[in-house]
Amino acid sequence: MSDVTYTIVEHDGGWAYQVDGSFSETFPTHKDASAAAERAASEQRVPGDTEVIQYEDDSGKWREETARGDDRPTTTIVDNG
Numbered sequence: 001m002s003d004v005t006y007t008i009v010e011h012d013g014g015w016a017y018q019v020d021g022s023f024s025e026t027f028p029t030h031k032d033a034s035a036a037a038e039r040a041a042s043e044q045r046v047p048g049d050t051e052v053i054q055y056e057d058d059s060g061k062w063r064e065e066t067a068r069g070d071d072r073p074t075t076t077i078v079d080n081g
Contacts (some may be wrong), residue, residue, distance in 0.1 A: 002073040004044055006037040008081055015081075030081045041075035 006017045014026040015033035017040070024040070027033040048069040056062050 003076060004041070004073045005076045005078060006041050008033050008037060008077070008079040010081075017077075034077075034079055034081075037077050037079075041077055044075050045072050047072055 004019060006019055008030065009016060009018050009023075011018075011023050012026045014028050015030045016024045016026050017033055017037035018024070019040075024033070024036060027036060050069045051067055052064060053067045054062060054064045
């Protein structure tokens, strides 16, 4: 199982959360960014349906695989603010 880490950071004149180098939208307050990260993290843990998915890998090749709906990541929030 994978782990997704949400880090609360100052960003673009406000606050955001960052996951794997990508930033969320910018929020006016630290509290708003933290609440948004909590919501996003909790949504990551919700199981879904098992489905066949298609995606393009890093080399440009299209792949197909079955994604288990119960294979959800653990989530961590890092908030040093």
